[in-house]
Amino acid sequence: QSVLTQPPSASGTPGQRVTISCSGGSSNIGSNAVNWYQHIPGTAPKLLIYSTNQWPSGVPDRFSGSKSGTSASLAISGLQSEDEADYYCAAWDDSLNSPVFGGGTKLTVL
Amino acid sequence: QVQLQESGPGLVKPSETLSLTCTVSGGSISSYYWSWIRQPPGKGLEWIGYIYYRGSTNYNPSLKSRVTISVDTSKNQFSLKLNSVTTADAAVYYCARRVGANDAFDIWGQGTMVTVSS
Numbered sequence: 001q002s003v004l005t006q007p008p009s010a011s012g013t014p015g016q017r018v019t020i021s022c023s024g025g026s027s028n029i030g031s032n033a034v035n036w037y038q039h040i041p042g043t044a045p046k047l048l049i050y051s052t053n054q055w056p057s058g059v060p061d062r063f064s065g066s067k068s069g070t071s072a073s074l075a076i077s078g079l080q081s082e083d084e085a086d087y088y089c090a091a092w093d094d095s096l097n098s099p100v101f102g103g104g105t106k107l108t109v110l
Numbered sequence: 111q112v113q114l115q116e117s118g119p120g121l122v123k124p125s126e127t128l129s130l131t132c133t134v135s136g137g138s139i140s141s142y143y144w145s146w147i148r149q150p151p152g153k154g155l156e157w158i159g160y161i162y163y164r165g166s167t168n169y170n171p172s173l174k175s176r177v178t179i180s181v182d183t184s185k186n187q188f189s190l191k192l193n194s195v196t197t198a199d200a201a202v203y204y205c206a207r208r209v210g211a212n213d214a215f216d217i218w219g220q221g222t223m224v225t226v227s228s
Contacts, residue, residue, distance in 0.1 A: 002154050044204070044220050047216045050214035051214070088154065091213075092212065098168070098169075098170050099157045100157070101157065103154040
């Protein structure tokens with residue numbers, strides 16, 4: 001069981017806007033920043049969003065992150081076929097004194 | 111640019127020690143924290159631990175009793191040892207660089223699959 005909870009799957013059509021949620025608690029999302037990763041199986045995971053809403057160099061601004069209370073969201077606008085991947089949220093957990101991940105959301109572009 | 115590459119045996123026997131090394135190329139291992147993260151088949155990512163280039167460590171509490179992470183700055187490498195492995199330790203193991211105050215992992219290796227079987 002992952003500490004952070006994500007829906008196992010999400011889908012959308014090209015050009016659509018999709019949102020992936022990540023639910024946690026007061027010791028993680030409620031008090032710390034959230035990072036998001038994109039993972040295409042067989043490749044290295046890629047940092048997509050850091051510090052809740054910041055983009056690493058090279059990541060298009062079609063991807064955006066936000067947080068409210070103990071939940072966070074990743075929004076992908078202008079969905080493209082290459083966005084088909086697994087997406088993971090992560091945050092530091094003050095109680096566990098370690099970073100924790102969500103279980104991942106498999107995004108399908110229909 | 112900085113690249114990470116995991117290496118080590120792909121098959122470990124139950125009760126034995128899993129040993130992996132991550133080689134950092136294109137940059138120095140200094141001034142960063144370096145992590146191990148794993149993904150069991152069909153499951154999500156699990157943080158194992160990290161080491162600062164000067165040697166201080168922090169481990170996942172659930173694995174702490176079995177994990178040792180070490181660093182060799184002269185070789186630009188850091189290593190993972192996980193002892194007393196079981197089939198539950200079978201996973202793709204990734205090394206990654208941690209940056210910033212918010213624990214972001216900005217560079218990852220390709221990952222290496224470790225099977226636990228006799």
